[in-house]
Amino acid sequence: MNSDQRWSVGHRAALVSSYDTLAFVPARRFHDETFRQIIHLHRGGSGLRLHLSNRFGEEPLVVGELRVAAHTGGGSIAVPTDTVVTFGGAKFVTIPAGESVVTDPVNFAPEDDSELAVSLYMPGSTGLATFHPFALQTGYVTSGNTAAEKQTPNADEIGSLFWIAGVDVLGPGAHTPVVVAFGDSLTDGTGTTSGANRRYPDHLSRRLGVPVLNLGISGNRLLRDGAGEAGLTRFQRDALDVPGVSHVIIELGTNDIGLATMDGRPRPEAREIVDGLYALARRARAAGVVPIGATLPPTEGAVYEGFHTAQGDRVRDEVNAWIRGTAEFAAVLDIDAALRDPSRPTRYDPGLDSGDHLHPNDAGAAAMAQAISAAVFAR
Known part of the structure; x- marks a missing residue:
């Protein structure tokens, strides 16, 4: 070299493991x-x-x-x-x-x-x-x-x-930012066109001109194992251990609210999700990595049972208020603001909805990638 x-x-x-009960695909x-x-x-x-x-x-x-x-x-x-x-x-x-x-x-x-x-x-x-x-x-x-x-x-x-x-890949020695997109199906790309590379991290990478690595797992939760290990468990391996990582976008919490009843446990309160996000932000800062928070999207009309309830909306609103107001995150990727219908903010803008009222389509993923200033990623 x-x-x-x-x-x-x-x-x-x-x-993830093939034994994972929430991976939604058969073990092979x-x-x-x-x-x-x-x-x-x-x-x-x-x-x-x-x-x-x-x-x-x-x-x-x-x-x-x-x-x-x-x-x-x-x-x-x-x-x-x-x-x-x-x-x-x-x-x-x-x-x-x-x-x-x-x-x-x-x-x-x-x-x-x-x-x-x-x-x-x-x-x-x-x-x-x-x-x-x-x-x-x-x-x-x-x-x-x-x-x-x-x-x-x-x-x-x-x-x-x-x-x-x-x-x-082997390339020029000049140091550039490396961004890790850490999250669930919103990061993984559910709802976008297969084979077209139109997930929000793909759009963001093209926009910034730097690597944006997709470490999303569909169905993943912040607090509990299920579709993959809990975000709190896998954060070190999947985010902080990435060589050269400079920024991490933390997008988790929606499945903690929506999938809570799948394993017979009560839906977490906002404080539990906030405490989990706070812990990840602190761990990122301690590792010299810039933490960026991502708000939780609207869920009204979601085709999956349990994702939209009055209690769940209250939890989502409280978590989003904390993400927008805390000093623990260096910046916010405001997914909620990017995707919601201005006339009814508890649901998706119809032009950005994949059709399941929970995941963005290609245009919605592109809107997510625009929902943060590029200046945040400067080194």
Whole structure:
């Protein structure tokens, strides 16, 4: 590596266990299959390396072959770019249960705003998979080892991302901000167009010209485990441990209100959610990371039971008032103000609603990305 270059974070994904009862997708096991999964990179570079995770696995995970290439659409690759990825010089690796690995550096130069096809051949039983439930990007699974094939013949399409925890890219040494978007489905991108990269972190990255890493998990809660570990539990690993992180947008609390009854517990009071957000802001500051609070959106008419009640609205209003008024956050991403109907602020603006009255559409995600000053992210 040249002295004027350094590794920077090109992609990160928040992973969960297949046992997770609120992950909303079936637990999966695989055997003798190849996964071609598509990763969108906001920034390119002169080289890359990948992070693979068996964090939530209960048995060793054998990777028989790993290749990367430029994705040309529909699971096909640009053959001249197809490159074998190694682990300490070997073409295969065994990842112990609960562990992760980083590949050797790869002589592959992805372009800015490009798609990377990552082909993983898993020769044996994978056990229950560590995965990101809703990737909003189609992946492809085929029988046997098809990692080097140009296309994915007779592939089953999947909507989750398996075992890939991140991609690093090699680029100029000049230091730039790295923003982590930490949250639930509003961050993950539910309601936006699959395969189009129109989640709010995508819009914000294009607007700022810096990496905005999406560490959202649909259904995730601040205070309790469910769809992934609670935000209070995973904050260190998924946000503060990201190399070079400079800012973190904390967007959690809606599911604490709306999903409370799913596990038979009472809906939390505003003070409990405020205390949780306060703790995350303090932890970010102690780590030298700028914390940014995000308000909770309107929920009237939500198609999911429990998300809009009089008590829930009272809690949401109190939490939002604290987020807007506290000095613990350096700035506020005012999602509520960006998405609400001016004539009826307890519901979405119809032009920004995905249709479920809980998640924004593409235009709504773009409005979220505009709801904060770019000056907040200056270094």
